[in-house]
Amino acid sequence: MPGAIRISPTRATRAVNLLRAVQFTHPPSCPCHANPSHHHQASVQQARRALATPIDKSQEKEYAFEMAASSIRFGPGVTKEVGMDFKNLGAKRVMVVTDGNVKKLNAMKQVIQGLEQEGVPYSVFDAVRVEPKDSSIKQAIDFAKPYAPDAFLAVGGGSVIDTAKLMNLYTSFPEADFLDFVNAPLGRGLPIQGKLKPLIAVPTTAGTGSETTGTAIFDLVSKRAKTGIAHRNLKPTLGIVDPLNTRTMPSAVHASSGLDVLCHSLESWTAIPYHERTPRPSNPINRPAYQGANPISDIFSLQALRDTVKYLPRAVHDPDDHEAQSKMLLAATLAGVGFGNAGVHLCHGMSYPISGQNPGYKHAGYQMEGPIIPHGVSVAVTAPAVFRFTGASNPERHLAAAECFGVDISNVKLESAGEVLGEALAEFLVKLGDQPRGLKDLGFGREHIDQLVEGTMPQARVLMLAPNLDMSNVDTEREQLRKLFEDSMDY
Template sequence: MSTPSIRVASSAAKRASSLLRAIQAHPPSCPCHSNPSHHYQSPSLLKSPRRSFATPLDHTRQKEYAFEMAASSIRFGPGCTKEVGMDFKNMGANRVCVVTDSNVSKLDAMKQVVEGLSREGVDFTVFDKVRVEPKDSSIQEAIDFAKPYQPDAFLAVGGGSVIDTAKLMNLYTTFPDAGFLDFVNAPLGKGLPVTKPLKPLVAVPTTAGTGSETTGTAIFDLVSKKAKTGIAHRNLKPTLGICDPLNTRTMPSAVHASSGLDVLCHSLESWTAIPYHERTPRPQNPINRPAYQGANPISDIFSLKALRSTVEFLPRAVKDPEDFEAQSEMLLAATLAGVGFGNAGVHLCHGMSYPISGQNPGYKHNGYVIDTPIIPHGVSVAVTAPAVFKFTGASNPERHLAAAEVFGKDVSNAKKESAGEILSEALAEFLVNLGDQPRGLEALGFSREHIDELVEGTLPQKRVLMLAPNLSLEENEEREQLRGLFEEAMNY
């Protein structure tokens, strides 16, 4: 005789089987459940009465439906540089290519690295000719150095220029037969995906700005095109970022400022980028999903925290070289912003900064020990920020007002239509109070006669422009919008 519980279970099973047969015979009318492809249709396709769900999907017209988070492992703490030799021994590396520049090669960070590798018996060679703000020629020189050595791992010790150069040395030694433009971002290069893992790369940042220790992006000047560009793919990101606050104590005040301005714009641009689900096209294969995907719920957390820390601690770090708490917090902010923008992306400040740096009319920033003219990357992105966020404000007033509140603005009674202007004013005040910053493009030596070339240098930066809110998709209108932004950025 069956027990009551067995009878109940048997009855439930019969009902479930009966319901399943009914569904198979008469599918429900709800398109979400009756058609597995429904969630993959763009709104425009769903409105078409002649659209057949059996027709192959047009991926070029569809918005994204997923985001993907990727970041390097991070170790943070004063003195942790000395562990790097053990890291390479633990991973079984036998031939390490150490990448640095001529200035960092003399600092304690490199001393700690050399001692650590030697102590663990790890064979290594040093390339110390990285160029600050690297060009394609300096990248090629570094690649040519690495290929004959055939390292099984890389170690980058320095700022963003060093880490980015090491990423590209790693890429082109892993793909030794690739042409230089094969992986470079389209349309300046072919934009091919990186189809296999690279060798281990450990990054030891000595500046607090780029966040390159956690991103899959490498930036350089493509001299023939008079524009900055780069390569972006998750496989380029370092295996480990060793963030040791002791390594940033040697930064001059000017470098603290410009590096921190990069953090400022990384966090603001990724916070205000278009949402990931508004980006098109959706990739047919996840390997083609870009590293820069648009703002998403996870990147938002990192970006907003990085913004708050930068507003609080950057003025202190610039003002007092002995304020080690502020320096440490800025290194952490740079890494947090790296996770944020490394997945959400940046937009107009960075897209416009590349021709600003590449077309430098002769400006040399105070405090940089370098013989040639230089517009530091952080300066080139921040100089357009008041104009940019005034322009993007209407796209998402709530986010722009939230950012303005971080700068100390009272937004309790602010009108949404004023959001961009309020954030723009907050940024301008912050930059002025930071001190010794060029107040617009004119201070860098640009005039209105340069605007057309600056616009043409910005247009190819599709990788970041596609994430810019309010920017037109129609090229002639986009060109006019960019021209207006450069005009607005002449002075603030």
């Protein structure tokens, strides 16, 4: 630019250093700061110390949040459109993923008919395990690899959708070791460096919200704990949310799935704020899917909570209440968007060893061999104790949640927020019916608590979002978790 003065980088550096030397060695001459003993001198000393102290990047708090969710199509009958969706994608080899029960249902008939009408080639894997284990996930991956699909279609509940996500991941990265992407510290927690193949998810239960999220959960048997993989690139391309597909759900499945929605919404609403999370990522690709409560996730989480409290009892108690069933399916999707970006915390972190260390309990209404603690049951059983514990972290939010249960909070003191929400939750669970009233009803005793605590400790991905939990001191954290399990023995 004409007339501009050019300064070489070396001279510019010297000039900056000279200005710093002047700034930090001479008191200012302005009249109001000319006193050498003025507080400015203290500021100079602080500045010098700050310049000399290395920055601890691990303690830098987050300053941003991201919003990611699958595209969603909602409406009765939309399942029949799935064949056209794959044709529009140009898919030539679709891997259809389901389980032994869902393959007999109308939802599966609809997707197969749609694929065949559009002439889309497909293969079916129907051996998904409910509450999948790492072994069942690996079996599914081994089935998919030789077929070399260019797209995936998941038809079923959260177990089916999560299994399809991992089939997609490990066929897209066939050379990866299984633990490469598994959440740390149980796995290596590597980010997914690239897009996966298209995945369309058709949920047949109203609970997990897995059709919207980049999270897949399974049992890591060798560690006796649930874990998973979480990354935005794992989320489905499209969720086809069809209320007709949940009409065949048994009452027990409506209840346990709905309890998962309840805790998704409550935990994401009460998680630590995103700007309190550490460390701040050095690269955006390392920003976790679970970020902490944020202004966008709050909207989805609170609406999902309101709808769950209103419609879940109706959906459980009246199999012909199709309005309530439809509202619960939508609530599951709303909660999925909320927790898929904010995250969950203690109820889910504690639920993983509860399911993984099942002493032999089989939940009524589940038609499968062997013991099972449904995910929603394992999550909700600790909820009254958890929200009593977290109440002091943000009383206003806990009272807003209690108000969703019909509690008059106009005269409630802030210090009572956790107790009030815990009591409202316990009453809601009791009225829902046929739910275990604490860990004792699942067959756990106090002799199991130490193992439950040890199974919870590795769940750092969700525990780091828990209000009031002291993760800076391992002994304190263990004691806090032990007390929560003790308080969850009965309610």
